[in-house]
Amino acid sequence: MNNLPQKVRSKKLSSRVDLTAMVSVSFLLIIFFMVVGELSKPKGMDLSLPDKYFDDEWNHVITCGSGSSERTITVLLDENNKIITYTGFLFNPLKEPKEINYGKNGIREELSTQKKTILEYSAALGKPKNGPIVIIKPSKKSNFKNLIDILDEMAINQIDTYAIVPEFTPEESKLLASK
Template identity: 70%
Template sequence: MKNLPQKVRSRKLNSRVDLTAMVSVSFLLIIFFMVTIELRKPKAVDLSLPNNDCDDCHPGCVDETRIYTILLDDNNKIITYSGLLEFPLEIPKEIIYGQNGIRKELLQKRKNILEYSASIGKPKNGPIVIIKPSKKSNFKNLVDILDEMEITKIDTYAIVNEFTPEETKLLASK
């Protein structure tokens, strides 16, 4: 018998795919999307509002001696007054930004109001600051005032964008 040529069998190679790079890329994508989702979440400023418990009158009332209003206008102008503008506890005045301006005034108001509150038996009732930026004021001024609230440890304040006619006249006159 003749030697029949043997069939040449092809050798099968190991077909193994290395997925190391694919796993690394997928983890990088997961981390990227987690970070972008976290950065996209809106950030908010904590806002403390006055308590609604009033001893002698209807709910929601506030002692007007605790109210201090800050009006922000263009050219870094600040006008402040205590109480209600119809019956202010002191004459509205113009104040500058900075350590010797609004910060000094806020620290003094806080001290006076806390002393007054302690004298009437409510030692935790601090000042209530109403911040009213006008349409002419810039964003930096609002951020500066919010920084002053944090520095002076005034935790009850509100940003209001509605002006009374008296406040509009006050801004126009000063």
């Protein structure tokens, strides 16, 4: 008998690698980056503002084009859920500034009646699709919820042309302080 140690043969492992999981992960990553790329594209909103012209009478004032003052509604947002609205321009308003509340019987009703009046006026001018132009001016003291509520009112009343303007004129600041 031979007492010599026998050679231990090493077990040969399979040289094939299963890439099924790697392919699945690759496809998931491709899909993920495609979705992220699509969602990260900037989205823009069309904003149509009235025409501008140079007014010879007020040789330093740029005002909106014909019929636009009749179509312009300004909504001032202030602290404590206060809304002040007027139609036209503050130096010559078509409707005097008034304080109204949020809700169905407040700003929603006001915007609805104003829209109806403006559409009738525009139809008489031969431009039936010219609806109201709403300028929303939140003060620094107003809260974010009030701005969202006003934007909701724009959607409810189907007002397409509106702009959020953060600057107040000195007259509007005095108006907010007085009311």
